[in-house]
Amino acid sequence: MADPDLRLLRYFVAVAEERNLTRAAERLLITQPALSRAIQSLERAVGVDLLIRRPRGLELTAAGQSLLESARDLDARMSAALQNAREAERPRLKVSVHICDVSLAAELCAFEPEIDFSSDDTREQADHLRSGRHQVALLRDQFDEPGVTQHLLLTEPRTVILPARHALADRECIELDELLDEPITTWARMSVAEAAHWAAADENGREWRSGPTVTTPGEVLAAVRLEQAIAFYPWSTAPPGTALPGLISREVKGVSPSKLWVGHRAADRSPAVTEFLECLLG
Known part of the structure; x- marks a missing residue:
C-alpha cells in the first residue's frame, strides 16, 4: 500500500493531541466523519492500530505514540520548507498577535521589512505557526507548545x-x-x-x-x-x-505575572525570522 500523505499525518497529530475527534475536527475545520475516515485510512496504510477508543476519549497505542513524536517533527519541517520557498518571492513577515496585545505589538514591532499583522485567537496562534500560516507570533502566557520555539519578551503584573x-x-x-x-x-x-x-x-x-x-x-x-x-x-x-x-x-x-513570548516554528531558520528576533530581542 502507498505511503500515507502528509495531510493524514497532520490529521493524526490533531486527534492525538486533542484525544477527541470532535475537538480535532473543529480545530482542523473538517467534519468529524471525514476525520474518522482519514484516521482509518492512515491506520490501514501503517498496518497497525494507532488509537484505542475508550468511553472517556481516545488513547494512543504504543505505535500511535511513536508515530506522533515523528509526525510532529515531519509536519513542522515540511511546513518550514514550503514557507521558506514562498519567502524567497515574498519577503513580508507574517506576524500573529492576540487582539488584546495589538497596541503593545505596534509599539514593539517598529521593524523593516514591512510586517503583515494578523489578529488571532490565542488557541489558534501556535497552530498557525506550525502550519506555516504565520512565521512569528506574539504569544501571551503559552505553555508547552510542541513544534514552537518561544523567547521571553517581557514580564508584567x-x-x-x-x-x-x-x-x-x-x-x-x-x-x-x-x-x-x-x-x-x-x-x-x-x-x-x-x-x-x-x-x-x-x-x-x-x-x-x-x-x-x-x-x-x-x-x-x-x-x-x-x-x-x-x-x-x-x-x-x-x-x-x-x-x-x-x-x-x-x-x-x-x-x-503575565509573560509575553515571541514564538516561531522550531524548524524555521529563514533570514527574515532571524532578523526579526534579533531586532526584537536585542
Missing part, C-alpha cells in the same frame, strides 16, 4: 477586572485572598497549567470557582459585566483604573 458595582470596586489595590470566593471565567481548550494561571492559582495552588466558559475577550468582559465572574488581565491590556461600560480594572497583589 496582572490586574483584576471587576463589575463596576462590585463591593471592592472602590479600592485602589486588592489582595488576592479577598477574591477567593469569586468565580473566574474559564477559557475553552485550556490545559491544566493554563487554567491554573488564568485563575491566579499557578503559584499558590489554591482552589478556585469556575465561572462561565469563554472563547473570546468579548465573552470574558460580558461575563464580568453580568456579574457572573471576575477575570485577571495583563497590566498593559487593562491597567488599573481602566473603565469600560459596567467594568473597572484594579491593581491586585498576590497574582503571578
Whole structure:
C-alpha cells in the first residue's frame, strides 16, 4: 500500500493531541466523519492500530505514540520548507498577535521589512505557526507548545477586572485572598497549567470557582459585566483604573505575572525570522 500523505499525518497529530475527534475536527475545520475516515485510512496504510477508543476519549497505542513524536517533527519541517520557498518571492513577515496585545505589538514591532499583522485567537496562534500560516507570533502566557520555539519578551503584573458595582470596586489595590470566593471565567481548550494561571492559582495552588466558559475577550468582559465572574488581565491590556461600560480594572497583589513570548516554528531558520528576533530581542 502507498505511503500515507502528509495531510493524514497532520490529521493524526490533531486527534492525538486533542484525544477527541470532535475537538480535532473543529480545530482542523473538517467534519468529524471525514476525520474518522482519514484516521482509518492512515491506520490501514501503517498496518497497525494507532488509537484505542475508550468511553472517556481516545488513547494512543504504543505505535500511535511513536508515530506522533515523528509526525510532529515531519509536519513542522515540511511546513518550514514550503514557507521558506514562498519567502524567497515574498519577503513580508507574517506576524500573529492576540487582539488584546495589538497596541503593545505596534509599539514593539517598529521593524523593516514591512510586517503583515494578523489578529488571532490565542488557541489558534501556535497552530498557525506550525502550519506555516504565520512565521512569528506574539504569544501571551503559552505553555508547552510542541513544534514552537518561544523567547521571553517581557514580564508584567496582572490586574483584576471587576463589575463596576462590585463591593471592592472602590479600592485602589486588592489582595488576592479577598477574591477567593469569586468565580473566574474559564477559557475553552485550556490545559491544566493554563487554567491554573488564568485563575491566579499557578503559584499558590489554591482552589478556585469556575465561572462561565469563554472563547473570546468579548465573552470574558460580558461575563464580568453580568456579574457572573471576575477575570485577571495583563497590566498593559487593562491597567488599573481602566473603565469600560459596567467594568473597572484594579491593581491586585498576590497574582503571578503575565509573560509575553515571541514564538516561531522550531524548524524555521529563514533570514527574515532571524532578523526579526534579533531586532526584537536585542
